[in-house]
Amino acid sequence: MPLRDHPRVVMGHGGGGAMSAELVEHIFAPAFGGPVLAALGDSAAVTLGGVRLAFSTDSYVVRPLFFPGGSIGDLAVNGTVNDLAMSGATAAYLSVGFILEEGVETSVVGRVAEALGAAARAAGVEVATGDTKVVEAGHGDGIYLNTAGIGLIPAGVDLRPQRARPGDVVIVSGPIGLHGVAVLSVREGLEFGVGIESDCAPLGGLVQAILAVTPDLHVLRDPTRGGVGAALNEIAAAAGVGVVVEERRVPVPPQVAGACAMLGLDPLYVANEGKLVAFVPRVHAEAVLDAMRAHPLGADAAIIGACVAEHPGMVVARTALGGTRVVDLPVGEQLPRIC
Amino acid sequence: MPLRDHPRVVMGHGGGGAMSAELVEHIFAPAFGGPVLAALGDSAAVTLGGVRLAFSTDSYVVRPLFFPGGSIGDLAVNGTVNDLAMSGATAAYLSVGFILEEGVETSVVGRVAEALGAAARAAGVEVATGDTKVVEAGHGDGIYLNTAGIGLIPAGVDLRPQRARPGDVVIVSGPIGLHGVAVLSVREGLEFGVGIESDCAPLGGLVQAILAVTPDLHVLRDPTRGGVGAALNEIAAAAGVGVVVEERRVPVPPQVAGACAMLGLDPLYVANEGKLVAFVPRVHAEAVLDAMRAHPLGADAAIIGACVAEHPGMVVARTALGGTRVVDLPVGEQLPRIC
Structure with missing residues (x-):
């Protein structure tokens, strides 16, 4: 049967946000079944x-x-x-x-x-x-x-979105939004000279460096389509936890901030291809951060927030002005065909 | 660098024949390298x-x-x-x-x-x-x-095109050409009522039935794009052996023969999606044939030829009239987008 609200596929179904999730939930999961896919x-x-x-x-x-x-x-x-x-x-x-x-x-x-x-x-x-x-x-x-x-998968390692726990520290491995803005910068009709390059890189080495410090991590996620915002929402929903992000601690390069301001985009939703988000028990947070910063692909790693018991399934950002805003799961994709 | 004879991709590059092989040999293999791909x-x-x-x-x-x-x-x-x-x-x-x-x-x-x-x-x-x-x-x-x-892969099983040996018997698991003709029969502008269905089916059970008789098989191949003709050519080339096919023993359903005659196609090059070709040491041939015929997907299995030391790399068909013809590797694809 068709999706009730969408008899036809639209670009947003490929965006990795709520519309993609709708396809999975209403079409793919019932058709394929299986505990692994779930x-x-x-x-x-x-x-x-x-x-x-x-x-x-x-x-x-x-x-x-x-x-x-x-x-x-x-x-x-x-x-x-x-x-x-x-x-x-x-x-x-x-x-x-x-x-x-x-x-x-x-x-x-x-x-x-x-x-x-x-x-x-x-x-x-x-x-x-x-x-x-x-x-x-x-x-x-x-x-x-x-x-x-x-x-x-190494013995003793169990990384899944469901394992996020209140008290976990949320770390991002470096500046966000580079991939999406780099691709946009050369799109037809959208040329703007920002001098930015995609962060596209293989993260296997960085992950092994983290695991060498402790296998007791809860979640790793690469925030590609839908960016950090979608990744945090998926984790919050899967684990039934809340996430609080401190906006001023999120590393957004000035060119990304500038391009996003110009185009009306939120850097939290822009795709990355060489970054990861880690949910780490507080006791290991400093050691993991040090290990990341010692690796070329994690040199600018930063703690950007924490996992909380309040508002389960919801991601909240504390703004630089001291207010809060909800960071929703994006509906579709603000930048189609970015990957 | 571009392919010398083909600065641009044409449909034939997707046909599973000589043009596909050219892409692999001149572009993909040098770029990817590696013993496995080879x-x-x-x-x-x-x-x-x-x-x-x-x-x-x-x-x-x-x-x-x-x-x-x-x-x-x-x-x-x-x-x-x-x-x-x-x-x-x-x-x-x-x-x-x-x-x-x-x-x-x-x-x-x-x-x-x-x-x-x-x-x-x-x-x-x-x-x-x-x-x-x-x-x-x-x-x-x-x-x-x-x-x-x-x-x-079960222990003791080593199936590769390179393992074909002179003396091997060539068995096909049933009637050929059904998938290609079934798809063609509903293509725009090509409708003809042949009442044929694709043979699309999973062959894992048939293969396990064969392996239960003997793990000492040399090659199994599913003749999809390019049909039995392409499969036999690839095996002959990989193993440096010749293959002789007895045309009259190749199971071609009458509707497939009719459609091919009408459209100027050779059934040996039409795609199958639920058939396999086996290269079996002669000593095991009858047992393997019996095991195949006892399985619903191999009920009409037939010995269609043999592997020989003569004309290495070449597939030759003995015609019903007693003559011989070379069965070349198809160049492109007589039926594009069949799978």
Whole structure:
């Protein structure tokens, strides 16, 4: 049956916010069932041959294919590697599916493949298997990619949104909003010279550095589509806890702040591709923060808030002026086709 | 760099024939590298935590989304389940990626998801993780899907195209060409009432029935894009052996033969989605054939030829008239977007 409020798919259904969740809740979950899918993390934890694996997939439809700081090939590697890393796993093998549009230059396919291969080597993951399909001109957009990945989850590590607890400290690994603004900065009709590059990067090493300090973490999440705001909302809803964010402690680069002001965007909802949000028991917070800051990808890590027992399922920001505002789950996507 | 003969992608690059191989050889393999990808089977055999896994992916762009005998949802499950089965593995977990086109009815998304879920239950595989992206109207075709799958490879089983040996008997599990003709029969402008249904089905059970007779098989391959002709050519090339096919022993249903005659197609190159080709040491051939015939999906299994030391890399058909002809690797794809 169709969605009651949406007989047809709109762009917002791909935004990673409330409309995406509606698709999952009303269409995919009933159709597919299963306890694993119901956990709804960035990646699934599955057991096979007595071994605990993380398994994840994402498709990539970013426009344009190349943007400051990366390309669809980099995204396709790091996006999936990072989803695996959020369950503590080190990505071991990737699959890659290309959907090519008839007429795209084979040199462009080659550049994307080379970027993908280089990103895989940088992340220490092997491209194990692949597939290519071609669709007629006018039924694609140059190149769409899908990757799926698998990796081992270390013993004793159990990272899930459901594990957030009141008293946890909320840490973000660095400045937010760079990926979304970098892609926007080169979109047709939206050019504005902000000199910003995507933060697209593989987070496996940073996660291992954190786990070396303590395996007693509760949640890791990479705030991609929907940004930090969507990630915190999903965690709050999954664990039935409240989250309080101190706005003045959220690291927003001046160019991101400027671009967001100009375009009417909230940096909390802008996509990141090389950042993570950690929910850490207070007793480990300083040690985890130190470990993150000692890693190149966590040099500007900051405590941005805390998990509380009040207002379960709700994220509240304390503004710089001392007020509070609710940070809702975004409905659709303020920036379509950002990944 | 671009492909010398093809500065732009054409439909044939997605056909699973020589042009697809050119993309892999000149663009993907150099970019991705790696010993696993180089094996180029239907699925990759990888080791993780001491466990041997099959890992495979395919994207699905079939047009129309629903066809006699199945849908893109059935294909997305069975295509990947079957790729895993060809290495002897039973599919355990699937990932699913949806690329939706803005404007597609959510009821259609629901029907595809339900078909996918039902096919997964029938194949005994769990949908563990998923992703949805949306692209603007005019940049997709309703629904594109990707699935990736993982499954355990049983101890002692080593199925690879490279293992074909002279003396092997070539068995096909049943009548060929049904999927391709069924999809064609409902394509715009190509309607012809042949009353044929796709053979789309999960082959894991049939493969386990074969392995119960003997693990000493050499190659299993599901002849999808490019049909039996492409599958045999890939095996001949990978193993450096020749293959001889007895045309009169190839099970071609009359409606498939009729449709192919009308459209100028060769049934050997038409896609199947519920068939396998097995290369079996002669000593086990009768036992394997009996086991296949005892299974509903192998009831019409037949020995269609043999592997020979002569003409390495080449597939030759003995015609009903006693002549011979070379069965080349197809260049592109006679039927685009069949899967």
